[in-house]
Amino acid sequence: MTALDDRLAALARSNRSSLSGHRGLGEIAREKTAADPDRVIVREGARALTRGELFDGACRLGAALAARGIAPGAALAFQLPNWWEACVINLAAALFGYRLVPLLTIYRQAELGFILPACDVAAIFVPQAWRGFDYPGLVARVPGAPRHVFTLRGDASAPNSFETLLAHAPATPTPPPAGDAKMVLFTSGSTGRPKGVIHSHATVDALIRRTAEFWRTGQGDGLYIPSPIGHIGGSIYAFEFPWITDCTAILAETWDADAAVRAIDETGATFMAGATPFLAGLLSAAQRAGTRLPSLRRYICGGASVPPELVLRGLEHFPNAVVSRAYGSTEVPLVCPGARDRAEAERRADTDGEISVELRIVDDAGQPVAEGEAGEILVRGPQMLLGYLDPADDASAFTEDGFFRMGDLGRRVAGRYLEITGRKKDIIIRKGENISPLEIENALARHPAVRQSAVVGVPDPERGEMVVAFVLPVDGADFAFADMRAHLEGIGLARQKFPERLHVVSSLPVNSIGKVQKNELKALAAEGTRA
Secondary structure, X not given: OOHHHHHHHHHHHHHOHHHOOOOOHHHHHHHHHXXXXXXXXXXXXXXXXXXHHHHHHHHHXXXXXXXXXXXXXXXXXXXXXXXXXXXXHHHHHHHHOOEEEEOOOOOOHHHXXXXXXXXXXXXXXXXXXXXXXXXXXXXXXXXXXXXXXXXXXXXXXXXXXXXXXXXXXXXXXXXXXXXXXXXXXXXXXXXXXXXXXXXXXXHHHHHHHHHHHHXXXXXXXXXXXXXXXXXXXXXXXXXXXXXXXXXXXXXXXXXXXXXXXXXXXXXXXXXXXXXXXXXXXXXXXXXXXXXXXXXXXXXXXXXXOOOHHHHHHHHHHOOOOEEEEXXXXXOOOOOEOOOOOHXXXXXXXXXXXXXXXXXXXXXXXXXXXXXXXXXXXXXXXXXXXXXXXXXXXXXXOEOOOOOEEEEEEEEEEOOOEEEEEEEXXXXXXXXXXXXXXXXXXXXXXXXXXXEEEEEEEEEEOOOEEEEEEEEEEOOOOOOOHHHHHHHHHHOOOOHHHOOOEEEEOOOOOXXXXXXXXXXXXXXXXXXXXXX
């Protein structure tokens, strides 16, 4: 065994007792396929796939991989858009015990050069070409890339095409124990090297079951999925929810707000999740199309700061939907799955939802704060990561009694809701005072000319740090420094929190899940560059 194998085996052993009641997807899929093989659970455009088709494809893929010498326990990576083939790859991994490494399509040589060797990836699945980019060529340029590179939607007759793999005779699967490592996901948007987050089959099962019960997800639901499958959000909605809850995954290759509105109306989709730009775009597109998306019954908005006003606008325009904020991370997905109903969503629009795990809020000394006071958020629950790929990352991430440090600041509201007050590492210290960028962003969002904002701190010799605001105005609107000051004065924000500089921008740098990349903004602000 390699050092990585030893690490994964040790993590599985240490977490097995706390997750003993949960099952792996392979076992679930085998049972449900036998019970109802003709049920459609995945759609992509005009393509509809049944349980039986997905299961047969996964059994063929597992057999083809074994025939090429890729034994169960090996790591399989994919760098794909939201294509149905990825659902087959995920299921094959769950049925035959391969570890999965989802990769975002935006990753290039720097990211792959770190991730592929770190995970000891034996094979990777990539498009032959997508959006004009040569993915096999990219992999070929990566030192230490896997020998097996399988291509999708290219030459179907090629020896390493996905179609060739599926032409293999199927094998009988042997699903691994639920406590085994299922996948390694890499955190995005952080400084320094990415961190590999390890989840087991059981942690993912716990996540889906707990969240589905809260959302009441079932066989009548259609999940519209534009979030990338290389991320925790898109992957669980596309891969796990259809099997565990009997809903249907509706895959969207790219995010296009107008196309999303048409697809939701045409398919009767009931659910969508996405960050602030997704919800803002969906609202604008729905208004342009003259529809209120009557089939939509839930929209979950997370992954970035979400102004309460945007939630309220969503509730107003989508009359049948529970529109709410949600909170979680790759390490502990959906700490807060949102609001239970529309009345609660409206009443708690300024919170990040109902708490669904063990949660503590502590001060800098690690002591619990008084009810309603802000502090560092610590969480523990069955959907929590097993650990990081690099064990050195675990030391500062967990408390001695197993709580995970989310890295965010927040406070309890009415006992069972959570309000995020800032990112611990994003706190701006101006003249010795701690200032939350999120508080200022929420204040700016209340101005009718502001579509989205981001606030950062940059070093300043007089103040320690200077507060700098980047504002994306609504189409056709003007927003000047004087407008900002007048607005913040009008709503009564403390003057020490007023930004000293304002950049009005035509776009904000975001990653593939809609998170604003504040490191880029900090660099622009530090250089005094107008974005």
